[in-house]
Amino acid sequence: MVEVKTLVSNPVLVIGAGVAGLTAATQLADFGIRTVLVDRLPIVGGNAMDLYKAFPTDDCSYCFEGSRLRPGIRKCFYRSAILDQPNIDLKVNTEVTEISGSPGKFQAKLSVGPQYIDSKKCIMCGLCIECSNAFCLPSPQCQPQAVIYDPEMSDEGAKKAEEECPTKAINLGAQPSEETIQVSDIVIATGYHEMKPVSIDEYGYGKIPNVVTQLELAQILDPNGKSGGALVRPSDGGQVKRVMMVQCVGSRDENYYPFCSKICCVYALKHANIITLERDGTQVTVVYMDIRTYDRHERYYRVARDAGVRFVRGRVSRLEACADGTLDIIAYDSLLDKYLKFNVDLFVLSSALEPPKGSAELIESLSLHPASGFVGPADLTSENAVVAADHVYVCGAATGPAEIPESVTQARAVVSMILQSRK
Numbered sequence: 001m002v003e004v005k006t007l008v009s010n011p012v013l014v015i016g017a018g019v020a021g022l023t024a025a026t027q028l029a030d031f032g033i034r035t036v037l038v039d040r041l042p043i044v045g046g047n048a049m050d051l052y053k054a055f056p057t058d059d060c061s062y063c064f065e066g067s068r069l070r071p072g073i074r075k076c077f078y079r080s081a082i083l084d085q086p087n088i089d090l091k092v093n094t095e096v097t098e099i100s101g102s103p104g105k106f107q108a109k110l111s112v113g114p115q116y117i118d119s120k121k122c123i124m125c126g127l128c129i130e131c132s133n134a135f136c137l138p139s140p141q142c143q144p145q146a147v148i149y150d151p152e153m154s155d156e157g158a159k160k161a162e163e164e165c166p167t168k169a170i171n172l173g174a175q176p177s178e179e180t181i182q183v184s185d186i187v188i189a190t191g192y193h194e195m196k197p198v199s200i201d202e203y204g205y206g207k208i209p210n211v212v213t214q215l216e217l218a219q220i221l222d223p224n225g226k227s228g229g230a231l232v233r234p235s236d237g238g239q240v241k242r243v244m245m246v247q248c249v250g251s252r253d254e255n256y257y258p259f260c261s262k263i264c265c266v267y268a269l270k271h272a273n274i275i276t277l278e279r280d281g282t283q284v285t286v287v288y289m290d291i292r293t294y295d296r297h298e299r300y301y302r303v304a305r306d307a308g309v310r311f312v313r314g315r316v317s318r319l320e321a322c323a324d325g326t327l328d329i330i331a332y333d334s335l336l337d338k339y340l341k342f343n344v345d346l347f348v349l350s351s352a353l354e355p356p357k358g359s360a361e362l363i364e365s366l367s368l369h370p371a372s373g374f375v376g377p378a379d380l381t382s383e384n385a386v387v388a389a390d391h392v393y394v395c396g397a398a399t400g401p402a403e404i405p406e407s408v409t410q411a412r413a414v415v416s417m418i419l420q421s422r423k
């Protein structure tokens with residue numbers, strides 16, 4: 001049964017609780033502005049929660065920083081007071097289904113998923129995880145600090161967990177609900193989705209074992225991941241000694257996305273350097289069209305060359321799985337005008353960063369300007385790239401592929417514009 005609740009007030013609605021949305025919401029709240037922060041996932045942090053080490057500082061990505069020019073602004077999700085900040089109403093498992101009204105007086109209909117776990121009550125004792133596979137802790141530093149429950153994995157142990165939870169935090173019978181809120185401004189911080197290149201046949205993603213994307217590689221390298229940070233083959237846990245990365249998968253390709261995803265050269269090099277410098281005796285080869293290390297990130301390319309990462313300018317033309325779990329690869333080297341043969345344990349795709357599900361609907365419902373499927377500025381000639389329409393703002397990777405410091409800086413620009421509009 002769907003419960004309908006109407007809440008009338010005048011806060012700012014922030015859609016997406018990645019680094020951009022979190023920054024906007026926490027800063028607005030700190031300035032005394034009520035904020036409703038929604039995310040369709042059960043925890044906040046967005047894609048940054050899955051990056052392991054993050055450029056430009058190579059710190060753990062659970063922490064994020066704004067700009068190197070402004071020190072002392074690091075915020076750690078673990079320490080963030082997002083749940084205790086009275087001006088933030090955080091709604092996880094929630095999506096905006098309809099927006100109506102007029103600028104300054106929008107009505108947003110929210111679809112709130114079942115709240116199976118009361119995060120304020122959960123003490124993370126782990127008893128439910130022992131009882132049933134339907135419960136898990138998504139990450140040691142997740143926010144809210146609580147386990148999550150997947151009804152699709154439910155088993156007999158789930159009922160036992162509900163009965164035995166020491167704080168009665170579990171409600172397996174929880175139902176979805178709907179709320180309509182009135183908000184003055186909308187901040188779109190919906191970020192990106194890493195394309196799963198199943199339809200690009202030549203790379204065998206989803207069909208051939210040991211072909212992964214860069215985000216999946218980050219999870220293998222993460223000490224909190226399944227392998228405890230050991231570089232192993234997903235198929236059999238065998239040690240990885242040779243890695244090949246291929247750039248521009250689905251990006252700069254008229255069949256998929258014509259745009260350059262901007263940051264994939266930098267994070268591919270970040271991963272190549274981590275593997276070469278921290279995993280003894282592992283050889284990385286990067287097959288590229290152009291290496292685009294913009295701005296200050298050129299140093300990742302220099303470090304990679306010095307560390308012994310091999311670069312092949314060209315394209316991968318054939319890939320075959322071998323019986324021992326390795327992959328035979330033929331790559332055309334356009335500088336040598338030669339086909340080269342490789343045998344690797346892991347093949348990593350630098351896949352396009354695409355708009356997340358629901359972006360087109362959001363753009364249409366607010367009559368915004370699309371920019372390659374992401375949210376474009378209201379006025380291309382204006383300096384205010386974060387203004388998407390009257391009382392509608394956009395920040396972070398919702399504008400197109402963006403790194404964390406850039407996303408934080410844009411979120412701050414949004415906060416400053418909202419504050420100015422209320423003077």
Ligand SMILES: Cc1cc2nc3c(=O)[nH]c(=O)nc-3n(C[C@H](O)[C@H](O)[C@H](O)COP(=O)(O)OP(=O)(O)OC[C@H]3O[C@@H](n4cnc5c(N)ncnc54)[C@H](O)[C@@H]3O)c2cc1C
Binds near residue numbers: 039094189270359
């Ligand atoms: C492999 C890889 C490595 C990277 N490494 C680095 C690095 O080292 N350093 C760096 O600076 N950057 C790195 N990045 C980029 C980094 O991930 C982004 O800069 C950052 O995540 C952008 O934050 P965001 O908040 O804009 O978007 P996201 O992190 O994408 O967050 C968006 C949030 O919005 C939610 N959402 C989306 N649509 C809706 C909707 N309709 N309703 C409700 N919620 C919604 C999502 O669930 C998500 O939580 C890397 C990216 C990749 C793919």
Ligand code: SF4
Binds near residue numbers: 125
């Ligand atoms: S048993 Fe209850 S308190 Fe313990 S981790 Fe599970 S939900 Fe949280």
Ligand code: SF4
Binds near residue numbers: 259260265292
């Ligand atoms: S950033 Fe590099 S890998 Fe990514 S699309 Fe652009 S050129 Fe290709």
